[in-house]
Amino acid sequence: MAGEERSVKVRIDNVKRIFNTRNGEMVALNGVSLDIMENEFICVVGPSGCGKSTLLNIIAGLLEPSSGKVYCDGKEVVGTGTERGVVFQQYALFPWMTVKKNVMFGLNLKGIKGQEAEDIAMKYIKMVQLEDFINHYPKELSGGMKQRVAIARAYAVNPSVLLMDEPFGALDAQTRTQLQSELLETWEKERKTCFFITHDVDEAIILAQKVIIMSARPGRIKEIVDINIPYPRTQETKMSPEFLELKNHIWSQVYQEYLEVRK
Amino acid sequence: MKKKNSKIPKKVWLLLSFLTAMVLWTLLSMNEKTARSFPNVIVTFRSMTTMIERGVFFQDIKSSLISVSAGFAIGFVLSLPVAILMAWYIPVRNIIEPWIQFIRNIPPLAYVPLVVISAGVGRKPQIIVITIATFLIMTVTIYQGVLNVDETLIKAARVLGATDKDIFLKVIAPATLPFIITAIRLGSSTALTTLIAAESTGAVAGLGMRIRSLNNSFESEPMLLYIIIIGIIGMLVEKFVKFLERRFTGWQEKREA
Numbered sequence: 046m047a048g049e050e051r052s053v054k055v056r057i058d059n060v061k062r063i064f065n066t067r068n069g070e071m072v073a074l075n076g077v078s079l080d081i082m083e084n085e086f087i088c089v090v091g092p093s094g095c096g097k098s099t100l101l102n103i104i105a106g107l108l109e110p111s112s113g114k115v116y117c118d119g120k121e122v123v124g125t126g127t128e129r130g131v132v133f134q135q136y137a138l139f140p141w142m143t144v145k146k147n148v149m150f151g152l153n154l155k156g157i158k159g160q161e162a163e164d165i166a167m168k169y170i171k172m173v174q175l176e177d178f179i180n181h182y183p184k185e186l187s188g189g190m191k192q193r194v195a196i197a198r199a200y201a202v203n204p205s206v207l208l209m210d211e212p213f214g215a216l217d218a219q220t221r222t223q224l225q226s227e228l229l230e231t232w233e234k235e236r237k238t239c240f241f242i243t244h245d246v247d248e249a250i251i252l253a254q255k256v257i258i259m260s261a262r263p264g265r266i267k268e269i270v271d272i273n274i275p276y277p278r279t280q281e282t283k284m285s286p287e288f289l290e291l292k293n294h295i296w297s298q299v300y301q302e303y304l305e306v307r308k
Numbered sequence: 309m310k311k312k313n314s315k316i317p318k319k320v321w322l323l324l325s326f327l328t329a330m331v332l333w334t335l336l337s338m339n340e341k342t343a344r345s346f347p348n349v350i351v352t353f354r355s356m357t358t359m360i361e362r363g364v365f366f367q368d369i370k371s372s373l374i375s376v377s378a379g380f381a382i383g384f385v386l387s388l389p390v391a392i393l394m395a396w397y398i399p400v401r402n403i404i405e406p407w408i409q410f411i412r413n414i415p416p417l418a419y420v421p422l423v424v425i426s427a428g429v430g431r432k433p434q435i436i437v438i439t440i441a442t443f444l445i446m447t448v449t450i451y452q453g454v455l456n457v458d459e460t461l462i463k464a465a466r467v468l469g470a471t472d473k474d475i476f477l478k479v480i481a482p483a484t485l486p487f488i489i490t491a492i493r494l495g496s497s498t499a500l501t502t503l504i505a506a507e508s509t510g511a512v513a514g515l516g517m518r519i520r521s522l523n524n525s526f527e528s529e530p531m532l533l534y535i536i537i538i539g540i541i542g543m544l545v546e547k548f549v550k551f552l553e554r555r556f557t558g559w560q561e562k563r564e565a
Contacts, residue, residue: 107463127469137464141482141559150478151468182559195464202468 053119054206054238055081055104060113062099072263073099077113079257079266081206084236088249089257090295092302096264097242101210104240105131117206127151130204134211136191138183144170144194145179151202169197172231189220196228209241213248222280225251233276246295250288251278258298261305270295347529352536355529364513369537371513372503375431379438379506380499386439387446387491394447395454405451412444417505429510437506438499445498446491453487454480486557493549500542 062074073096081087089097102108104115106125115122117129138147148166152158157165170176173193183191192212199207213221225248232239232252243249249256253272260267274287282288336346359365394401416437427433457480465479507516515534522531 105467107466125466125469127467129467131464131467133460133464135460137458137460139461139464139479139482140561141485141557150465154469154474184559184561198468 051082051084053080054083054085054117055240056116056119057081057100057104058114058116060100060103060110060115062096062103062108063111074103074110075263075265077264077266079269081238081240084238085255086232086239086241086253087255087257088241088243088253089259090243090246090249090299091259091264091267092261092299092306093244094306095259095261095302097259098210099264100259101131101208101240101242104206105129105208107131127155127202128205130199130202130207132192132195132199132207132209132212134214136183136188136195138191138194138198140183143180143182144175144186147183147194148198148201151198155202165201166197169200170194172200173197173227187220188216189224192216192224193227200231204237206238206240209239211242211244214244221245221248226280228252229276229278246292246299247283250274250291250295251282256291256295258295259302261302267302268298344528345532347532352529352532355527355533359530359533364518367513368515368518368534371511371517372507372515373541375434375438375506375514376496376499376503379435379502380442380495382435382439383442383495383499384446384492387443387450387495388488390443391447391450392454394451401451408444408447411440412448415505416441416502417508420505420508424509427509430512433509434506434511434514437509438502441498441502442495446495449491449494450484450487453484453491456487457483486553486560489549489553489557492552493546496545496549497542500538500545503538 057077057079060074060077061072064071064073077096077100089100091097099108103110104117104122106122106129117126122129139150142150145163145166148170149162152162152165167176167179170179173196175190175193175197178186178190183194186194196212213224216224229252239252241249241252250272256270256272257266258268258270259265270291272291274282274285274291330349333346333349336342337348356365359368390404394404419440420433420437423433423436427436461479461483462475465475470478503514504516504519507514508520511517515538519531519534522528522534
């Protein structure tokens with residue numbers, strides 16, 4: 046990436062979010078500012094309840110910040126937009142649609158219909174290697190396959206930013222590792238800006254160029270760690286000394302926050 | 309929990325179940341105390357000829373089916389928009405819901421006289437009573453269904469570019485379909501169970517009306533026959549609902565075996 050001129054894709058400017066709960070106001074995020082660069086892969090880690098998902102929902106336009114602003118390509122984010130794709134932990138596939146129909150859903154909403162929509166859908170279904178399952182319903186798929194469909198569905202509408210909210214959190218370790226490799230492969234090809242939330246430190250380091258560590262409630266950015274391990278990264282990368290050193294550092298930082306939460 | 313797959317096919321089980329009931333019925337018809345409620349099986353079914361000869365048998369079935377279908381249909385058509393409005397607009401919900409819950413627990417037989425006072429006798433009050441009962445149960449069921457739509461599905465649709473209209477037509481409507489089918493099931497069985505009350509409005513024909521009039525003349529054979537016919541109609545409706553379920557909501561995760 047040396048000497049590469051990169052522009053800011055998403056700017057998060059002093060975002061604060063307050064929730065009204067039964068016990069009064071709860072500050073979920075406070076003073077969060079961050080620039081996500083074009084083509085960048087960012088992972089966010091932090092203890093549960095640190096506002097990671099809240100931040101992602103604000104970038105997606107599913108939640109409004111109480112104060113502060115988010116910009117995407119210089120334009121203020123108001124509501125959702127197809128330039129910001131989201132993959133949810135719970136897959137969120139439409140159970141009454143087949144795999145193909147799920148992937149075509151966003152395309153049809155964009156006005157892309159018929160053969161053109163099918164061709165685009167097939168391209169991304171092939172990308173996630175589910176071409177043998179196009180007419181299956183979600184209930185007939187495993188968790189890993191469901192999440193592949195959700196990823197294909199997000200890619201199909203061609204967003205310029207992918208927001209992923211613990212997408213592999215509900216999967217078993219093996220499937221998770223495999224989906225990580227697939228996601229890395231795709232990212233290295235397409236270099237789509239990625240904002241990826243996880244509670245798994247290993248996952249964050251193997252995927253990201255930058256790991257954002259968030260502090261416990263109210264959520265703030267505690268530290269930004271650059272991951273200077275060159276791509277392509279493989280599972281063997283996890284054995285390298287630099288990986289272990291980063292893991293050690295990030296883990297201890299996150300662990301401190303866990304202790305904060307427990308207090 | 310249960311042993312897998314005994315080798316006896318379903319049809320045989322059905323036959324066994326039927327035979328068991330017949331044996332029980334016959335035993336009841338031989339016991340002096342219960343014989344008056346449970347006349348002999350053959351005598352009971354032979355009473356069908358008597359009713360046909362009197363010229364009321366098909367008349368009664370037809371009349372009841374008309375009241376039940378009309379009341380159910382009107383109840384269904386009304387319950388859909390009301391349920392959706394209740395789920396979407398909190399003021400509507402707050403005003404309507406307590407009353408639906410309140411009236412739902414009053415047996416229809418109790419308010420039949422009030423209906424007759426305003427609507428008179430004949431077909432009209434029958435349909436009104438069945439409409440009220442089916443409307444209430446179906447509104448509650450569909451309303452729950454709309455409320456239960458998975459929030460992440462709505463979010464997922466929104467980030468893929470769905471407008472409010474898209475979300476309603478392409479997410480909420482299909483996601484509510486299983487509840488609508490449940491509502492149809494509950495509504496149709498409510499329509500049948502309300503039949504006796506509905507036909508106590510001075511009806512001139514009908515299964516429920518006939519049962520009451522046969523009661524007055526102590527004819528328990530055709531009375532039992534009529535009761536069985538109501539049961540059979542209920543079973544056929546259930547079969548139809550099962551068919552709808554398989555046809556339209558086969559995509560659901562949870563399905564009974």
